[in-house]
Amino acid sequence: MKHYNNRLLRVAVALAVAVLPGMLSAQKAGDIISGVVLDSEGPMMMVNVTERDAADRIQSHAITDVEGNFSFQLKNPKDRIQISYVGYETVDIPIDKLYFEITMKDQTDLEPVDIVADRVMEGNGLPIPLREVSSAVATINMEEFEGLGITTVDEALQGRVPGLDIVFNSGDLGARSTMHLRGVATMTGDANPLIVVDGNIWEIESNLANNFDYTNESQNTEKVSELLNINPEDIATINILRDAAATAIWGARGANGVMEIKTKRGQRGKTRVNYSYRLNATWQPEGYRLLNGDQYTMFMKESFFNPEMSDAAADIKEFNYDPSFSEYRMYNNNTDWVKAVTQIGLQHSHNVSVSGGGDKANFRISAGFDNQSNSIKGQKMNRFTTRVAFDYFVSDRIKIVTNFSMTYSKNKQNSNALGSAMKMMPNLAIYYEEANPTDPNGPDIVTDVFYHMLPSASDELPNNTNPVAEAAQKKQYSTSLNVQPEFSLVYNLLGLDNNETKLTYDARITFGVTNSGGDNYTPQSLAKQGWADNNANSVSANANKSSSIGTTHSLTFIPHLNNPNHSFMMMVRGQVNTSNSKGQNGGLSGLPSGFESIGLPGNISSMSTSASRSRSMNVTFTAHYSYRSKYSLDFTTRSDGNTRFGDASRWGTFPSASGRWNIIDEKFMESIRQSGILTMLAARVSWGLQGNAPGGDGMYLSKYSSGDAYMGESSMKPDNIRASTMQWEETTSWNLGFDFGLFRDKLSVSVEVYDRLTEKMLQSGYSIPASSGFSTLSVANDGTMRNQGWELSLSANRIYSTRLLGQDFNVGGNINFADNMNQILELNPTLLEKMTNDFDYKNGSYLSYVALKNAYGSIYGFRSLGVYQYTEWSAEEKYGESGPNAPVARDADGNPILVNKNGKDYPREMMYDFGVGRTNYTFVGGDAIYEDINHDGNINELDIVYLGSSLPKLNGGFGFRVSWGRLSWNNQFNFRYGNRIVNASRMNAEAMYGTDNTSAAVNWRWRVEGDQTIMPRALHQYGYNYLGSDRYVESGSFLRWNYTAFNYSLDPKIVKRLKVSNVSFNFNLNNVMTFTKYSGLDPESAGSGGLGNVAKDSSQTPRNKSITFGVSVQF
């Protein structure tokens, strides 16, 4: 019936149209417009029909019914009618009649259209075509990492970007890496690159208190890692801006390089749902083998006996195996503490994203949930991230962009468990043990009560808290919640098309709120001194909140020039940011058991609050000009207003300029280009000035704070000498780069050479004479530093393709190398003197020496020659009594120096010389031999020699990717070559100086006269057996296989049957293996040393190894 009526209506209308032709051209507002929408198969339902004005704003709207019919009331006869449906070509026609019969075309039926637009580089402020980019930028597409089991961005980038040195300091959960781009060019503040997400700076400084100490890494790691809580699945691209021209629009903030992260956004098309799950298992690599309980007991007995040669000194009841000792059972064990605190850690990650879009709006919503337990017991982390990106097109001219992101994480920490377990006495019991009541000689009964050493235990023993009990009972939580909403309005003021002059105004407002806090609880059972201990039943809590608001206004002008050879664009941008933070923490101890609240009455152990705020303002101008895309010129300047400076130098202006010559476009290259061997050849040069502001607030002011009370009354004291002369630290950078595209761009190569000269270096804590009443100026400009280096990167996408067994077979890869040299050219000589410390004569320390024009990180120490076999010297060995290998002074020919004593010649004893006014130490058998370089019979600082450099000669990485049909295999490696490391962790493990458990290597130690070994005797708190020598200096070269990953997508036919659009599985191994001669746990953890420091590996927690299985489903 309905069907019939519609037909009837249609006929009636058709008749009316035919009969009343005069009305055709006279539609007016209020007329009813109607019609039917069909496709090749018949009427279409739910099709959008809109009336649009000249600015493309919607005036009226209708949706077709089951029969494909629509009707609406006309607003304005000048408008157009637009009919659109997902998957079909949009129809846009003038309203020249009252009834329309429209046939929609399926989009897939369309003829393929060539996209002529160049690939553009966004994020640099202007949409510059890729082949006109004149600065040093490395771009990584996250698609390359799809299917990898990575949890953080830095993990993926390690060894991937030339010049970006990423070092993982620790394997603790939530710990972050240190990143240095092109070396460290500053001596103050954070040297990590600036991280920018979707055009917004991740405010490290404002989120943390301003008096934040960057040198304190342990405090640093935890906080900063919260900022990197960005889900890798949400990332679209990462740009690493390396030279001054590239970072110029970030001004002073970008002086250490910039990492621009762009997140994924919704795309027009069918709504897609993607779900992925990853299961990741981690475990601790095997470290040093440690002594067991019996070996340790023997070692301790010797260690206490040797210095005094006295049984009484070694008579320590815990090492006597004396059953009459009440705690006997607790000290006769062979406990593997490391095994007791480690486990297989598991991580479950779920990620869901929904994205799609239509005419009016695009959206992408994603959420991720991680539940992670580490390979060290007591470390757990939950993380929830969500990100919403929403673009709404109000009209052709106006677009509204909304972004929202939230990250919540809760981390249970237990940071020193492994380090503590490695030191624990292995003869000590984990759990309380009781005698077997039925069989007194039988094995002890192990209870489930944690054993703690009694306060009455011998003073000499290390009284560490039981790490297993700590992992189980101590509560140490940190939580953080970060919310970042952002709104922006983009208004095209002039043309819309590429062949019109464009002027775009973009206003953006960004909010950031971070709340973080920590809750700690230590029960009385973990307090060493019982109730008297300040830690007994203690709680501490801290809460920090910070918020920031930033506004950005940009105006982009792209004129349409009549001569197509020229292209020009420019942008002006102004930004204002303000942020503030507040924090408080409190601690209580001696609470009643069972209560863990900070609100209860207890002994207040700590209480503090902090507050800070910061503001910044900047104006940026950037312009790009290109002639036929052959010659390109860029100019950027940014003025930064910084609250950390006084009026005199508050504004710093930092210009940069760069140019690019696409040599390949020249006429004489024509034939080569045609051949396809060389498809890109370009030279780039850039120059820029970068500024760096000091790391603290209000240093230009003279500040007064409360001092110690006198006679019970409070006092005020001047806190600092105001830094009136403080200026911006300035770095002048040059970068020369070449781009090559080979074999139709299958292989692209880029080479960069750079020079960065940092002047007026900001020195925090600049020493001044104490006669001023201060030991330091809070900040001063002094010194010049140079960073020079080169970078080479090759990347090949499908360098080799073929068909193999009926499937596509592709091979691709990347290689990069980099080297950086850092040297100080000028520095106040007295400051330099101060960095070069005198040798302190102590075990374990290496002389630090800083010299102008030398790269830093040189290692100086003694040369080790093994162990003295005998105390008494004789030319021929008398076994067990004396021998030639005894501590005597020798001349240059190796003959003993004789001294006359009581009318007889005796060889002179070898001494360790402490310097003026101290008693020397005479070496005996079993002591370490140090080479007496100057043959004066004294080992002292004159025998210290150069032992190598901490700086690698080369570092970099490479990777390759093989795909065969729907299976792909991805690998990445990174390496360092030519550096030397002080293996401090081995030094400590073999020192035989303290009472901590040590490496099993000490079983080879010297025990009696005549022993031939390289391991000296055990000496408790005595002797000079581990002076800084080449014994612990090792080659730090390594090649690490970071990951190997397999990814497989299911056959589309199967997928279709499952009613989903794509299913893929991935499997990967992380930290697969490390090829190195280095004997320590992780050559990487040593870093590369700093000024006056050598690269020292004192790591206790090496990086985990892990295995990941993941599945990803797309609907």
Added chain:
Amino acid sequence: MKKFKSYILVAMMGLSVTSCEDFLTLMPLNEVVLENFYTNEADVESVLRSAYAALESSDCLVRMSAWGEMRSDNIVDGTDNSSNGDDDLVRFINENINYQNSLTTYLCFYKAINYANTVLYYAPEVHAKDPNYHGSELAAHQAEAISIRCLSYWYLIRAFKDVPYTTRPSIDDTEDFFIGQSSFDSILNCLITDLEKIKDWAPVHYSSDLTKKANTARFTRAGINAMLADMYLWKGDWDKCIACCNYITESKKEDYKKIKADKGLNCDIEPDQYNKYPLILETFGSDNCGNAYNAIFGQGNSFESIFELPFDSKKSNPFISSYYNSSSSTTGKLKASDKITRGAGADDLFAKKDVRFYQNIASDNSPGIVKYVYSDVKYNLKDGSAQTSVGTKRGDNAAEPNWIVYRYTDVLLMQAEALTMQARDLKDQGGAAADVNALLQKAFDIVDAINMRATCYPRYGAETRLTYIPNNDPDVMEEMVFDERRRELMFEGKRWFDLVRQALRNGNADNVSEAVKDKTDNSNSSVISVKFSNLNGLFLPINKDEIDINPNLKQNAVYTDNEHIKKAK
């Protein structure tokens, strides 16, 4: 319409730019800035208090003892091994001092100096601003600030001889902080000139209630005169030294009258017993003694006190607790030299019934330090053997002892020394024996008064009373004065300075070598003699950190060996 919108945008951006200088001026939230400070008298006083507080910082207290006494024959290392990590302290005590020793840093005193200079710089500005800040108050504050500065420099030049001297506050980094040293003599003259100028600006008392802390915890006229007396004694200006000492005796007599009027017989002060010098009685009860100790060291702020740094239950003395040790049963980081003997022999420092032995040292075989550590003591030395009870050791929770910088018997003994020196000068110039003896008798009266009090004369009999022997022999008197100083002021940070003063006066350091060898008996004695053969060896090296930073500083020539080694490297 479009145009209109753009205008608004441009205007908005313009507005934000014009106000940006204000926008970018951020004042710190947790501190006061100079621009908002120094508005009234209270601000001046609070900075002045921080100058005093700097003097009683742990660093200053340790150095007052280290520089003034630890090198002397009174003190040895109390831990008997160096494994407690305080190597520098042990080396310092044993004369193994090099320029890396942390006890040769002097920042803490310059902090006090800088705070004092800051007060002196800004106080006149505040006076101009604050109508309630009167000229006399300003003068009194200036007198206090100058006194604090002078006391700090006084410690510095006695320890280092030549040090950088500045009276400018460190406010701005445009100033030159890299100043060289001024000589001992020129600094001493500056200090004396400053103190002479302001000595009458300071109040006589801060409170009419003489038991109030403020009267001894801040510089009074008596405090300034005591410092001046000390300086004149080093300078060798005996007349002026005696004049300053006399001023103090007169003011103490005034105070005594007032206390006597208030308290009558309970005032515990008896000038008639002690050669007319108003001293606190040592005896109490029927047979006991220890009364003066309890007042001077136990309670603090006693009648005899002139300037001391106050501590209380809220702010404990950081030096006494760990160095002299008031809490646990073992000795602190320091203990008394076991060469300090007690008995009837002529070589014994303390007479058998000298109560000060027990007030200084725990017992014959336990050389832990008692002075300051015990809050009250009670001895009965009637039978001449040992104490019958010792009193109360301060625990962690007890009110902590003040640190005495100047007290009355110190000043009296300065006067005795000056009189002896006057006598020596007179004798050298061929003066009449009667005149020489008159001066020596005056000096003896002082020593006798102090000794009588300590031996509880006449309660425990006359056997230990000093007899007058230096008939026309000032050298004998000098020894008596120095011995009495050592007994009276033991562990109060005076002995080393006394030895140095004597050595400089003699032109050789034999007295110091003897004293130091006596304490250590170690193989170092030849090194010590060589070191002190140059009088600069009595003074400390400038610390490495300072020498490295400031090229205008000259190292004490005795200590330049270390640097040669370094250059060779």
